[in-house]
Every structure is written in structure tokens, then in C-alpha cells.
Amino acid sequence: MSNEVLRGNFETRDKVEIKQSEETLEDRFEMEAKKRLGGSIAFVSKKKVMWDTDKK
Amino acid sequence: MAKILLINPTVREEDVPRHVPYGIALLAAIAMEKGHQVQVYDENAWRQGDEVTKAVCVADDWDIIGYGGITTTYGSVKRIAKIAKRYAPQAVQVMGGGLLTSMPREMMSWLPEVDVGCVGEGFITFPEICEMVDRGGREFWDIKGTVSRKPGGGLIMSQIRPLLHDLDSLPFPAWELFPLEEVYFKNSQVLFSEEGMLASRRLDINASYGCSLICRFCYHLGIAGDMRYVEDENGEMNVAFDQPGTYTRSIRYHSPEYVGALVKHAHDKFNVNFIGFLDENLMTMDKFSGRTWMNDICKQWHDLGFAPKANDDGTWTGIHWAGTSHATLCTKEVLTTMREAGCSHLVYGYESFAPHVLKTIGKGATRESNLRSFFWTLEAGIRPVPNQIIGFPNEDFESIRMNMHAWDDLGIQVKPHFATPYPGSEWFTTYRERINGQYDGDLERFILDLGDASSISAVISHNFNAVELLGLREAMLQLNYRRIDEYEQIWRRNHQIPDGAPSTLLSENMTGAFLRDADKVKNAIKDSERQDAVVETANAGSTH
Ligand code: B12
Numbered sequence: 001m002s003n004e005v006l007r008g009n010f011e012t013r014d015k016v017e018i019k020q021s022e023e024t025l026e027d028r029f030e031m032e033a034k035k036r037l038g039g040s041i042a043f044v045s046k047k048k049v050m051w052d053t054d055k056k
Numbered sequence: 057m058a059k060i061l062l063i064n065p066t067v068r069e070e071d072v073p074r075h076v077p078y079g080i081a082l083l084a085a086i087a088m089e090k091g092h093q094v095q096v097y098d099e100n101a102w103r104q105g106d107e108v109t110k111a112v113c114v115a116d117d118w119d120i121i122g123y124g125g126i127t128t129t130y131g132s133v134k135r136i137a138k139i140a141k142r143y144a145p146q147a148v149q150v151m152g153g154g155l156l157t158s159m160p161r162e163m164m165s166w167l168p169e170v171d172v173g174c175v176g177e178g179f180i181t182f183p184e185i186c187e188m189v190d191r192g193g194r195e196f197w198d199i200k201g202t203v204s205r206k207p208g209g210g211l212i213m214s215q216i217r218p219l220l221h222d223l224d225s226l227p228f229p230a231w232e233l234f235p236l237e238e239v240y241f242k243n244s245q246v247l248f249s250e251e252g253m254l255a256s257r258r259l260d261i262n263a264s265y266g267c268s269l270i271c272r273f274c275y276h277l278g279i280a281g282d283m284r285y286v287e288d289e290n291g292e293m294n295v296a297f298d299q300p301g302t303y304t305r306s307i308r309y310h311s312p313e314y315v316g317a318l319v320k321h322a323h324d325k326f327n328v329n330f331i332g333f334l335d336e337n338l339m340t341m342d343k344f345s346g347r348t349w350m351n352d353i354c355k356q357w358h359d360l361g362f363a364p365k366a367n368d369d370g371t372w373t374g375i376h377w378a379g380t381s382h383a384t385l386c387t388k389e390v391l392t393t394m395r396e397a398g399c400s401h402l403v404y405g406y407e408s409f410a411p412h413v414l415k416t417i418g419k420g421a422t423r424e425s426n427l428r429s430f431f432w433t434l435e436a437g438i439r440p441v442p443n444q445i446i447g448f449p450n451e452d453f454e455s456i457r458m459n460m461h462a463w464d465d466l467g468i469q470v471k472p473h474f475a476t477p478y479p480g481s482e483w484f485t486t487y488r489e490r491i492n493g494q495y496d497g498d499l500e501r502f503i504l505d506l507g508d509a510s511s512i513s514a515v516i517s518h519n520f521n522a523v524e525l526l527g528l529r530e531a532m533l534q535l536n537y538r539r540i541d542e543y544e545q546i547w548r549r550n551h552q553i554p555d556g557a558p559s560t561l562l563s564e565n566m567t568g569a570f571l572r573d574a575d576k577v578k579n580a581i582k583d584s585e586r587q588d589a590v591v592e593t594a595n596a597g598s599t600h
């Protein structure tokens with residue numbers, strides 16, 4: 001783990017470091033909650049499948 | 057040698073960063089191979105705001121600052137360009153990727169900070185730009201595949217950059233320059249399958265470029281033979297992509313041996329336990345290769361000992377993987393082979409289960425092939441990820457109900473995307489005026505508005521407006537047929553369409569135009585069956 005954000009094949013004149021903040025419970029909650037709201041949600045609930053390939 | 061800073065712009069801020077930018081990682085590797093001094097700042101991964109972007113711009117005396125990505129990075133790119141100009145005015149700013157490629161002239165005029173744009177593939181163009189900057193040259197118009205500024209004002213598009221044939225000559229992406237441990241591995245999980253859910257060290261690879269189909273909402277970044285240069289209405293050279301009646305493709309793939317060696321590198325150096333294939337459509341390549349490519353990749357997986365083996369405690373060793381399939385081009389056999397080599401899930405752009413909609417979108421899939429592939433995939437033990445889209449030009453109440461019935465019958469849980477005319481797609485060209493109209497003639501506002509297609513931006517449906525589509529999607533998600541029936545009555549009254557008549561306002565002319573190209577799609581599917589196919593098939597007027 002490193003706090004240096006510049007990665008490359010030589011040493012830069014200045015280093016750019018960031019403080020990696022520890023994830024708080026609030027951060028975690030907000031991230032988990034957002035995951036449920038946004039994006040493309042698509043999955044198959046296998047229990048519900050009731051088609052028969054042979055019929056096709 | 058040139059001192060190069062590559063910045064990966066921020067994308068999809070509503071989610072955590074999940075994908076190392078493959079293109080930038082390859083360009084970094086190529087530039088280092090050529091002997092340049094390269095640093096990467098992954099703004100998307102670190103998400104530290106403008107202060108840190110500013111700090112990286114002043115951290116050294118950069119000769120070049122390069123950035124780019126997909127269309128939805130535009131907001132971030134605009135900020136980066138301004139910061140870089142202010143804090144590293146000496147650096148030549150190079151922009152590339154699908155964003156620049158889809159509208160090079162507009163981008164160069166909206167972003168005056170950019171000195172040179174890389175139109176299309178960057179594998180040769182980018183190192184040539186670096187080499188020119190390094191020797192003090194600024195005549196970018198001498199380099200193929202660029203758009204740059206004329207000394208007296210105006211833009212110059214140089215000649216088109218031919219695509220690289222020998223893909224295996226590429227180095228492996230410079231994954232080590234990205235915060236894998238700090239950011240990406242923490243976000244390895246892909247919630248599309250059990251194995252994806254348990255992925256803890258995932259990297260993505262891109263084994264092929266292009267797709268033989270012509271879905272009218274799709275864009276291939278100008279790196280799939282999909283881009284032509286034509287004179288525009290002002291008599292200036294400009295890019296052109298799929299247009300009704302004109303489709304070009306050049307399908308290319310890495311050898312299975314390169315893919316195997318790349319996965320071994322990812323395993324040995326980064327200890328990965330999951331690989332995501334970024335390829336647009338694995339099946340188009342498999343069919344094109346005469347059904348050898350996927351088989352041989354799977355064989356690599358077995359030979360290298362990566363095919364997963366179950367442990368007694370329910371866990372497994374090996375490397376699972378996932379990718380994108382196609383309803384008509386997949387076979388039962390290849391799916392079984394893929395499962396045996398560790399494939400856990402496959403994304404299918406089913407888009408719709410309504411035959412009259414499927415006929416107009418250029419996918420070469422039918423309701424039957426959608427259903428068939430769905431069951432074949434499940435039977436093979438792979439989870440299909442059945443993507444859906446609503447709001448197509450001829451979407452109507454009938455197609456909406458057909459989709460709802462299919463979801464209900466198949467157990468599909470899905471929040472459909474909205475059909476979105478991203479720049480570079482055929483429907484962007486077809487509907488450009490309509491899009492402009494929805495943004496008061498300000499196209500840049502449309503670009504800034506683009507994000508995930510699960511949000512609504514420009515509407516291309518002839519039958520429904522944005523608010524209707526949002527409401528209809530909500531009712532669809534709840535399988536609420538009653539509300540849909542009720543709203544159909546209101547809609548028919550508003551548009552004076554009697555009961556029993558098709559619920560559509562799309563002119564027959566327009567439907568006819570979409571259907572006329574259906575034979576091109578059939579040819580695309582048929583052509584990709586040729587056993588003796590040569591890989592390079594760019595050929596105006598026919599798809600491959
Ligand atoms: C990874 C990926 C993503 C990632 C982005 C990760 C990232 N930071 O790049 C995520 C998951 C966020 C994503 C999201 C979406 N994506 Co996406 N995605 C891809 C995918 C699978 C791989 C991209 C890739 O690495 N390609 C391979 C590399 C080699 O190509 P490249 O990056 O373009 O780089 C080359 C050139 O473009 C150029 N280049 C690129 N950058 C730079 C920079 C410089 C300085 C230079 C000189 C050159 C250069 O040189 C490289 C070598 O030739 C592609 C499909 C594909 N196989 O390309 C789709 C693709 C890019 N996505 C697409 C779409 C439609 C989307 C979504 C809109 C879909 C949706 N669900 O709504 C969303 C947008 C979400 C949002 N809110 O922004 C479309 C095109 C979009 C567009 N108009 O740009 C693609 C092509 C898929 C498709 N065929 O439909 N996507």
C-alpha cells in the first residue's frame with residue numbers, strides 16, 4: 001500500500017502523497033446504499049425459471 | 057526522452073472505481089518500451105479532487121500531459137484540461153479515446169487547451185506524438201490519426217491511422233502503475249455470479265477488438281474499423297461512423313497464446329483470482345475464427361492450470377472469468393467448453409423480447425435466439441446477465457408488455473437501460489437534430505448530461521417522451537400491467553390512435569429504413585461463419 005498517487009518508471013521532482021482516510025461506518029453505509037439504487041441491475045433468479053428448452 | 061504524465065479521468069462517480077483503464081495502461085507500457093519517462097495519475101481511482109490533480113501537474117516539468125476515455129468522461133476531461141493548462145502550461149496536451157474520436161472537431165473547439173487529439177487507435181499514433189514532442193517538433197499534422205491546430209487558426213485532420221494488424225506485438229498493460237492494492241482489488245467483486253461475488257483480486261483483459269453486428273445504439277470507439285473519413289457539409293475532413301446502408305468493420309483478436317501469457321502474467325505478478333474480458337462480443341470472434349478461438353483460449357486455461365477446481369469446503373482454486381456473449385452467435389458446445397474452463401457469467405445484450413423491436417436494432421438476434429441462448433447458458437452452468445433496453449424508436453405498448461411477460465416467465469430481475477444515442481453510434485447521426493432540439497441546440501450540454509444509460513438523457517423513442525419512459529419503466533419493474541393498460545388508453549386519446557391500431561407514431565418510411573438493413577445483419581452473421589476467414593476484413597458496404 002502506498003499513498004503516492006504518481007506511479008511510473010522514474011522519480012518525479014515532487015512527490016504527491018494523499019492521506020488515505022480510513023473508511024468510516026457512514027462511508028460504508030452510503031456506498032452500500034448507493035449500490036442498491038443505481039446502475040444496471042440484472043440477474044437471473046434461477047428459482048423462478050419455468051421455461052422448457054425442448055418446447056422452443 | 058519525453059516526460060509524460062498520463063491522467064485517467066473520473067467516470068461513473070456514483071460507483072466505486074472497478075476497472076483499470078486498459079487503453080491508458082497499454083499506452084503507458086508502449087511509451088515506456090520506447091524509452092520515455094512515464095507517470096500515471098489515476099484520478100478516477102483516487103478521486104481526490106482538483107487539488108491533487110493540480111499537484112500532479114506541478115510535480116515535474118512535463119513535456120506531455122495525456123488524457124482521454126469514453127464519452128462520459130467529458131466533464132472530468134474538461135476540468136483536467138483547464139488545470140493542466142494553468143499549472144503546466146509548457147506541456148503539450150494530448151487527448152484521445154472514444155470521447156475525442158466520436159467528435160474530434162467539436163472536442164477541439166470545446167477544449168481549446170488540447171494541442172493534439174489522437175483520433176481512433178493510439179498504439180502507433182501516441183508514441184509518434186511523444187517522439188515528435190521529444191525532438192521539439194509540433195507539426196502534428198504529419199502524424200497519421202491526429203487532429204491538431206493550424207498555425208493561423210482552424211483544425212487539421214491528418215490522414216486516417218490504419219489499425220495495427222499484429223496485436224500480439226503489443227506489450228502487456230502496465231497494471232503496476234495503477235493503485236491495484238489500494239483501490240482496484242478492493243472493488244474486484246462483480247455481482248453477476250457467485251464466483252464474481254467472491255472475486256477478490258480481479259483484473260480485466262481485452263482479447264479482441266470489434267464486433268460484426270451493427271446495433272444502432274452501439275459505438276466501437278473508432279478502433280474496430282467502424283470509422284471512415286469523409287468530407288462534411290463544410291467541405292472539411294471529418295469522421296463518419298455507421299450510417300444507414302454504410303457499415304464497415306475490421307475484426308481483430310489476440311492469439312490464444314497471447315491471451316494465455318497475459319493471464320499468466322496477471323496471475324504470477326498480481327495473484328489474480330478472476331479475469332474480466334472487456335471484449336465487446338467474444339462470440340463474434342469465435343464464429344469469425346471458425347469456432348477455434350474460444351476453444352483454444354479455454355485450452356490455454358486448462359494447460360496453464362487455471363481452470364478452477366472445487367475444494368471440499370465449497371471454495372475453489374484457479375481463475376474464474378466472465379465476458380460478453382451474443383444470443384445468435386453462441387452455441388451449446390462453446391458454452392459448455394467455456395464453463396469447464398471457469399467461465400462464471402456472460403453478459404447478453406438481449407435488449408428486448410419484442411420481435412418488431414429486435415428487427416429494427418441491428419443485433420441479428422430474435423426473440424427465439426434470445427430465449428435459446430438464455431437456456432443454453434444456464435444449462436452450461438453459466439449465469440446469463442440479460443441486459444434490457446427500453447425507449448427504442450419503435451418501442452410501443454405491445455413491446456413493453458412482451459418484455460414484462462418474458463421477465464416474468466424467465467425470472468429475470470432487471471432495471472432496463474434507456475436507448476441512448478451516444479456519439480459515434482448510428483442513432484446519434486440519425487437523430488442529431490432531435491438531440492440538439494432537446495438541449496436547446498447546445499450539443500455540449502448533451503455530452504455533459506450523458507452518464508449511465510440507466511438515467512435518461514436524449515430520447516429517441518418516437519412514441520414516448522422522457523417522463524413517459526421513466527414512468528413506464530417503473531410500472532414495468534413492478535410488472536404492473538394494470539397501470540400500463542390504463543396509461544395506454546390515455547396515450548391513445550392524446551394521440552388519437554384508436555384501439556386495435558398499432559400504438560406507434562413512427563412513420564412507415566423510418567421503420568422501412570431500419571428494416572432494409574436487416575439483410576446486412578443476416579450477412580454479417582453468415583459471413584462470420586466462413587472457416588477460411590481472414591482477420592482483416594474492413595470492407596465498405598458490408599459488415600463482418
Ligand atoms: C471498461 C469499460 C467501461 C468502464 C470504464 C472504465 C475506464 N476507466 O475506461 C465503465 C464500467 C465505467 C464503463 C461504463 C460505461 N460504458 Co463502457 N466500456 C468499457 C469497455 C468494456 C472496455 C474499454 C477498454 O478498455 N477498451 C480497450 C482499450 C484498448 O480501448 P480504449 O480505452 O478506447 O483505448 C484506445 C483508444 O481509444 C486510445 N485512447 C484511449 N485513451 C487515450 C488517451 C490518450 C492520451 C491517447 C493518446 C489515446 C487514448 O488508445 C487506446 C489504444 O488504441 C468498452 C468495450 C471495449 N471493448 O472497448 C465499453 C465501452 C467503452 N462502454 C460503452 C458504454 C456505452 C458504456 C456505458 C454508457 C454503458 C451503460 N451502462 O450505460 C457506461 C457509462 C457509465 C458512466 N456513468 O459513465 C461503449 C462506448 C461508450 C462511448 N460512447 O464512449 C463501449 C465501447 C461498449 C460498447 N460497444 O457499447 N465502461
Ligand code: SF4
Pocket residue numbers: 267268269270271274275336337382405419
Ligand atoms: S452485439 Fe454488442 S458490441 Fe456488437 S454491435 Fe451490438 S451492442 Fe455493439
